[in-house]
Amino acid sequence: MIDPNNGREMDDTYTRINPETNLDVWVLPLIEATSSDRKPLAFLQTKFNESQGQLSPDSHWMAYTSDESGQREVYVRPFPPGDGWWRISTAGGEQPRWRGDGKELFYAAANGKMTAVPVKALLGSKPSFEPGVPIPLFDSHMLSPGTTINDTFQYDVTADGKRFLVVTNGDGAASSPPLTMWVNWTAGLKR
Secondary structure (H helix, E strand, O other), X not given: OEOOOOOOEOXXXXXXXXXXXXXXXXXXXXXXXXOOOOOOEEXXXXXXXXXXXXXXXXXXXXEEEEOOOOOOEEEEEEOOOOOOOEXXXXXXXXXXEEOOOOOEEEEEEOOOEEEEEEEEEEOOOOOEEEEOOOEEEEEOOEOOOOOOOOOOOOEEEOOOOOOEEEOEXXXXXXXXXXXXXXXXXXXXXOO
């Protein structure tokens, strides 16, 4: 994965299934790694289901989804793994995505709302992470929100956090203008 902010190769995250620990978040080191250093590392392995890991743009924080509270919620932990963890969503959430500057997290709330949370992150001997109050942005109309159990994301957000591309279920389509995509349009210019 290439960091859109600086063009550097980033560590890549993925979910692995383990019969003893269910879904776990793993990391494949890519930053400044030689081919022999690129061994997958377990980031989080518990009896709960953890998935959808997303490293912050500075690679110091990991946002992920877990069902440790009894429902799917979004959490953040330091990266590499260290002390502390913070719950970001308040009433169910999944599919965390970072804004390009790392000062905001987005997620799909259990009620179908796309939600934003401002965050303040401080590094040092004792990392500090302060999530703000979740702010509902819009009804996402995503395909089956709350049922994704792997690394599948149904949306993406621009680095500035102002535009979203969402896979929708068609609800509200009557009020949405159709999207027309032209492919091979340069061939039409030659006629």
